[in-house]
Amino acid sequence: MPPPNLPTLRWGVIATGMISSWFVKDLVLDRPDAKAHHTIEAIGSSSQEKGQTFAQEYCPHESTTIYGSYEEVYTDPSVDIVYIGTPHAFHLRNCLDAIAHGKHVLCEKAFTLNASQAREVFAAAKDRGVFVMEAMWIRFHPLTRALQVKIHEDNVIGRVQRVFCDFSLDMDIDSLPDDSRLKNPALGAGSLLDIGIYSLTWALLAADPNVGGKAHVPGILASQKLSNGADVATAAILGYPSGIQAIVTSSLSFATAPQFCRIEGTEGFIIVQGPGTSAPERFTVHLKTPSGDTAAEGITFSFNKPGMGFYWEADAVAVDISEGRIENDIMPWAETIRVLEILDEIRRQGGARYDCD
Numbered sequence: 109m110p111p112p113n114l115p116t117l118r119w120g121v122i123a124t125g126m127i128s129s130w131f132v133k134d135l136v137l138d139r140p141d142a143k144a145h146h147t148i149e150a151i152g153s154s155s156q157e158k159g160q161t162f163a164q165e166y167c168p169h170e171s172t173t174i175y176g177s178y179e180e181v182y183t184d185p186s187v188d189i190v191y192i193g194t195p196h197a198f199h200l201r202n203c204l205d206a207i208a209h210g211k212h213v214l215c216e217k218a219f220t221l222n223a224s225q226a227r228e229v230f231a232a233a234k235d236r237g238v239f240v241m242e243a244m245w246i247r248f249h250p251l252t253r254a255l256q257v258k259i260h261e262d263n264v265i266g267r268v269q270r271v272f273c274d275f276s277l278d279m280d281i282d283s284l285p286d287d288s289r290l291k292n293p294a295l296g297a298g299s300l301l302d303i304g305i306y307s308l309t310w311a312l313l314a315a316d317p318n319v320g321g322k323a324h325v326p327g328i329l330a331s332q333k334l335s336n337g338a339d340v341a342t343a344a345i346l347g348y349p350s351g352i353q354a355i356v357t358s359s360l361s362f363a364t365a366p367q368f369c370r371i372e373g374t375e376g377f378i379i380v381q382g383p384g385t386s387a388p389e390r391f392t393v394h395l396k397t398p399s400g401d402t403a404a405e406g407i408t409f410s411f412n413k414p415g416m417g418f419y420w421e422a423d424a425v426a427v428d429i430s431e432g433r434i435e436n437d438i439m440p441w442a443e444t445i446r447v448l449e450i451l452d453e454i455r456r457q458g459g460a461r462y463d464c465d
């Protein structure tokens with residue numbers, strides 16, 4: 109049991125797809141080290157029956173109200189915050205609707221289709237005085253903080269020079285129906301917004317410690333392979349004035365190997381790995397030996413956890429809201445906008461377009 113006197117956050121979840129199921133399962137886990145209590149007050153779905161099945165499977169012990177619409181979640185007075193797990197193209201509308209009803213918001217990545225939409229959401233949140241955050245959950249993973257300390261505070265690999273990160277999945281895209289959110293540009297399809305955003309996030313965390321206000325948009329060279337207007341593969345090089353280069357890639361036709369990210373410095377390199385680029389489990393530091401070679405054997409730091417780990421971001425949100433903040437320090441609004449500006453530029457060069465661009 110978690111300790112008493114923690115903040116309690118009452119969630120309304122909209123959409124009952126894959127990510128909503130992962131998020132809700134994690135929220136109801138019994139965690140002795142939890143920083144907040146979470147309750148699933150409401151679920152909104154395109155159908156009441158779908159919502160019912162979802163609740164029975166993923167949060168059977170909660171007293172959850174099931175709605176056959178998203179609007180009823182926004183108007184439910186027992187809901188403090190709306191979690192948005194819909195396809196990318198709906199995030200703008202869902203965020204604005206929730207905010208208009210005075211609800212706080214945690215919205216899945218990619219936060220919106222482009223940076224301009226994100227600015228619109230944050231302006232609405234500021235006007236209404238509600239908390240909003242992009243659910244880029246890996247930034248809240250203890251591994252991420254430990255990795256940043258090693259790279260940017262302990263300088264274990266010296267000066268960072270290059271970062272390579274890939275997130276690719278073997279989706280057999282041709283076999284998916286045309287209305288799949290991975291295939292239909294009207295739903296915000298494409299590898300970049302779905303998974304390439306993780307490759308970019310690791311690169312930014314490794315190459316550029318200035319998360320938030322002071323961070324800048326690096327120079328970008330990008331190429332995309334398109335199918336029906338959506339990118340099935342993206343490759344981008346980020347170039348910093350300091351000379352650091354980051355190569356970020358994503359594809360929907362071949363699965364990434366577990367060693368998904370390599371960070372090279374003047375004194376050694378670090379490999380980050382896990383079953384997916386969105387599911388880090390450990391990193392290994394390889395230092396240069398006195399002879400100048402890089403040690404084949406490194407020191408590994410592993411991070412085991414119950415469930416999947418979505419509760420870290422949820423706890424952070426609960427603490428922020430309980431203390432009256434409307435944005436989070438680890439995933440501030442400026443960082444969401446910076447990431448989307450980079451994604452916008454990659455798409456401008458690569459050719460993937462959305463109607464809202």
Ligand SMILES: NC(=O)c1ccc[n+]([C@@H]2O[C@H](COP(=O)([O-])OP(=O)(O)OC[C@H]3O[C@@H](n4cnc5c(N)ncnc54)[C@H](OP(=O)(O)O)[C@@H]3O)[C@@H](O)[C@H]2O)c1
Pocket residue numbers: 122123124125126127128152153154155158159193194195196198216217218243245289295301302386
């Ligand atoms: N953080 C992570 O690790 C992670 C992992 C996977 C995905 N995601 C993000 O989560 C979001 C959803 O992805 P997902 O994989 O969960 O998608 P999904 O399994 O396809 O579920 C999306 C849900 O959105 C609702 N929806 C509303 N309008 C829809 C439409 N026109 N077409 C399809 N679905 C519609 C549906 O729920 P109802 O019928 O119940 O309304 C559907 O079940 C995306 O932003 C994605 O990038 C994040």
